[in-house]
Amino acid sequence: MKIDDYFLFIYKYLSKKKLRTLLTSIGITIGVATIFVLVSLSQGLQNYISNQLSTLGDKVIFIYPGVSKGFSSSINGFISNTFLENIQRLPGVQIAIPEYLISTEIYYNNNYGVATVYVINTKYINYLKYDGYQIYQGSLINNNDQCQVDIGYNIYKGNNNPNDQINVGDYINIFNQRCEVIGIFQETGGGFNNEIIFPEGYYKKIFGNINYNYLMIIVYNYNLAYIAINDYINSLKGQSYVIITAKSLESEINSIVGGLTIFSLIIASVSLLISAINILNTMYTSVLERYKEIGLLKALGMDNNEVLFLFLLESGIIGLIGGIFGIIFGYIMSNIAGFIFKSMGFTALQPYISIQLIIFSLLFPFFIGILSGTIPAIKASRIDPMIALRYE
Amino acid sequence: MIIKLENVTKIYKIGDSYIKALDNINLEVEEGELISIMGPSGSGKSTLLSIIGCLDKPTSGKINLFGFDILKLSDKELSKIRKNYIGFIFQQFYLFNYLNALENVELITKIANKKNNKAKELLEKVGLGNRLYNLPNQLSGGQQQRVVIARALANDPKLILADEPTGNLDEKSANDVIDILKKLNKEEGKTIAIVTHDPRIAEQTERIVVIRNGKILSDNTTVDEALELLK
Ligand SMILES: Nc1ncnc2c1ncn2[C@@H]1O[C@H](COP(=O)(O)OP(=O)(O)OP(=O)(O)O)[C@@H](O)[C@H]1O
Numbered sequence A: 001m002k003i004d005d006y007f008l009f010i011y012k013y014l015s016k017k018k019l020r021t022l023l024t025s026i027g028i029t030i031g032v033a034t035i036f037v038l039v040s041l042s043q044g045l046q047n048y049i050s051n052q053l054s055t056l057g058d059k060v061i062f063i064y065p066g067v068s069k070g071f072s073s074s075i076n077g078f079i080s081n082t083f084l085e086n087i088q089r090l091p092g093v094q095i096a097i098p099e100y101l102i103s104t105e106i107y108y109n110n111n112y113g114v115a116t117v118y119v120i121n122t123k124y125i126n127y128l129k130y131d132g133y134q135i136y137q138g139s140l141i142n143n144n145d146q147c148q149v150d151i152g153y154n155i156y157k158g159n160n161n162p163n164d165q166i167n168v169g170d171y172i173n174i175f176n177q178r179c180e181v182i183g184i185f186q187e188t189g190g191g192f193n194n195e196i197i198f199p200e201g202y203y204k205k206i207f208g209n210i211n212y213n214y215l216m217i218i219v220y221n222y223n224l225a226y227i228a229i230n231d232y233i234n235s236l237k238g239q240s241y242v243i244i245t246a247k248s249l250e251s252e253i254n255s256i257v258g259g260l261t262i263f264s265l266i267i268a269s270v271s272l273l274i275s276a277i278n279i280l281n282t283m284y285t286s287v288l289e290r291y292k293e294i295g296l297l298k299a300l301g302m303d304n305n306e307v308l309f310l311f312l313l314e315s316g317i318i319g320l321i322g323g324i325f326g327i328i329f330g331y332i333m334s335n336i337a338g339f340i341f342k343s344m345g346f347t348a349l350q351p352y353i354s355i356q357l358i359i360f361s362l363l364f365p366f367f368i369g370i371l372s373g374t375i376p377a378i379k380a381s382r383i384d385p386m387i388a389l390r391y392e
Numbered sequence B: 001m002i003i004k005l006e007n008v009t010k011i012y013k014i015g016d017s018y019i020k021a022l023d024n025i026n027l028e029v030e031e032g033e034l035i036s037i038m039g040p041s042g043s044g045k046s047t048l049l050s051i052i053g054c055l056d057k058p059t060s061g062k063i064n065l066f067g068f069d070i071l072k073l074s075d076k077e078l079s080k081i082r083k084n085y086i087g088f089i090f091q092q093f094y095l096f097n098y099l100n101a102l103e104n105v106e107l108i109t110k111i112a113n114k115k116n117n118k119a120k121e122l123l124e125k126v127g128l129g130n131r132l133y134n135l136p137n138q139l140s141g142g143q144q145q146r147v148v149i150a151r152a153l154a155n156d157p158k159l160i161l162a163d164e165p166t167g168n169l170d171e172k173s174a175n176d177v178i179d180i181l182k183k184l185n186k187e188e189g190k191t192i193a194i195v196t197h198d199p200r201i202a203e204q205t206e207r208i209v210v211i212r213n214g215k216i217l218s219d220n221t222t223v224d225e226a227l228e229l230l231k
């Protein structure tokens, strides 16, 4: 038989057995839909983060004292003047900007929250754009000695409660001081929306002095600067430092997202394994039910290999049908999930559906179908054509 | 010579016991003959037909069909012989119940990878020109059997083997079927072998072969002699 004749024959049979076919392939549908949702969302997240990070580009390197423990490194120690000056002198470095980074409580409109505060001298304020900051409303702080701040998008939104929204010109309470909000940053990905930029001069007025713990380094030659900084830091004894670049962040995030993807694939594979057993069972039943029919096909001139092929193809197609429905449901669900995440404020969690994902969602179930149909198909191919002549 | 069986014996083994379904059969059939095979139940008629139809192999003996030494052929070659040279008609109608009449007939051409598709023509010939798109369960027994005949003819076989083709039919339908087979024999020169219990059918064939206990009791008898032998 020609290949399209096989398809037609299988189509005729399966459309007679619609319900059974659908029930058999439902496991595949669920498995594929799960894979589809998880993979499309994590790919979407990955893309979003890479886009965000690419705004950092090759222009900025951050250093802070501490020890990197995977993703959960924290600041531990301070940046000395000597360290700052030495970094400043390294080749490829344009300017090293010291900052003080602290997590603190803020109060506004009878509400309270926690923000990450970057204390920075306003003379460096224009370099913030290299860190991906863009003003959404108002302006960047400009007076080093006044109590004024720029706030991140989430703080502006007051955690999505319209009554708590903080506008330009409003006051918030931070370090027990009433400070005017003069700018709001645009929303960014990767959880950078809870920040406050605070003027260094005013901070010194309150606390007397400042201990820098974070260095934003603007470079004009990334590779040169990166190697020099790395060498310098490795040559130091005692205090250790963590270097962060867009590239290092990206690979770290990619490995986490990749881990998530693998995890979701493992979960989905288990469900696909169960559905493979389901297909095996259905094909086995089908071969038993169609014993005489198969005998007839052989009496009419089909050889063993053709019968084998017919049944392998049939079980592959059952898998494929599950895959197609899985793609449809997965597509709908990932878009619903994306919509829900968006309305909850997680703009980073939007599905990204790649052509590879679609091809995988078709081919994988097809091969699972073929694999689970192998034993029944071999059994079918060995049926004696004599069967066609005998009746029970 | 289209069929030549020499000393064909078929022994079935069930558990520890053996059944001699065919016992030293010698049979020759010329191209264009219309023969009937009669015998009591269990006498080996279906076994004989299945061996002629290359569905089964004898325990011993020699078989020559269409000039091929059948026992020297592989399974794959045997399936080629089946699809290109032989048309089968069974007692049960054996249609694919999810294919309509036309598709059931076309399936055979497709299995044989043949291009000339005369399925429609054949169904018209057996009087089903207006039932092409009916599923088998929308056809009467006689109509279904006529679809089977059309199917048996689809690849233009030299030989048609019919195992009690009228066994499940009423008299009228049975006559229609026999008339079609006779016509095929007369007008197209098909070689046809019909297994039957029914003397009225045997009567209409040129040659009657009687078998009992796996042996040919008599070849080329009259119906009356055959009935006498089978008493
Ligand atoms: N596959 C088989 N295994 C074992 N014994 C078999 C098998 N096929 C047929 N037999 C035996 O061989 C003998 C001949 O059977 P066969 O079917 O050829 O008879 P038949 O003449 O066609 O009978 P009927 O008129 O009832 O169809 C019987 O005794 C039967 O039980």
Ligand SMILES: [Mg+2]
Binding pocket: B045, B046, B047, B163
């Ligand atoms: Mg029989």
